[in-house]
Amino acid sequence: MSKYAPHHRTTNNPRATSSTICQKCLGTGHFTYQCKSSRPYVTRPSRTAQLENPRLLAKLKADGKPSVEVPEEFKNKSGIANRILEAKEKAREKDDGKPAKKRTKR
Template sequence: MSKFAPHRKSYNNPRGTSTTVCQKCLQTGHFIYECKSERPYVSRPSRTEMLQNPRVLAKLKADGKPSVEVPEEFKKKSGTANLILEAKEKEREKQKTTGSDSHPKKKKARR
């Protein structure tokens, strides 16, 4: 047999069996590249619905601690942005009381 002879069909074109499940239409008997039907709509639960499941909640409470440790600065309700704004307001008040630099310095224009 020549090395240029066509190969047997069973090697080039595998056939789907009754246990083969198409990933597009979720039916059995063919592969996705042979599929001629439309993709069906599959509804999945949202994250909220999953967390409202009592079994999932029981599992989370049984662990006792969160999966990720949260830093102290994020546990505060004020938040990082509020801390930055408070610091800037204090800086402005300090500048008003000292009276220095009532006009901000102008930057020189580059040519």
Template sequence: MSKFAPHRKSYNNPRPSSTTICQKCLQPGHFIYECKSTRPYVSRPSRTEMLENPRILAKLKADGKPSVEVPEEFKKKSGTANKILEAKEKEREKDKVVASDSKSRKKARRYGESPL
């Protein structure tokens, strides 16, 4: 058979039925590659609207507790990071005291007073 000769109609191509729904225009009767219309706007609820829905909120608030249980060791404020932060806060307080003492000594020297 020549490539220029007319081809026979293929019988294995699917034909759209009345129950076939186009995924682009959401209308029945044709496939998406045959569609000539535009895609319609379909509004969906936003995440906020979904969370404001009373049915969903009821599910979230049913227990009254968080969905994940936090172990006691993590609830305590004795972690390594907290210890480091406490040490740095103490150093800052010491630096403030030293800085205020040095400023008062400089002022005393300017005005001819004794530093102590």
């Protein structure tokens, strides 16, 4: 050991209290870098579930209302694809009456 670099413990070594919460295992009494347990699985509602059920957002927001209004066409899950296909078929029928433009080669 060198006489110029003393190797002793410092007195300001932080100690975890009983209220210290580990970010990895969500346990108390130790820091994250001292954790030896595995991560628990925490279930959270998806964004779609939060938008459909405003009560799930009540924990995050005081008023409990979603920030975005969901259109009615997305609330009803059946028939969306059929409506899109019908709209495209109607657009094709309108375009069928017009003659197709041909390209000429140069």
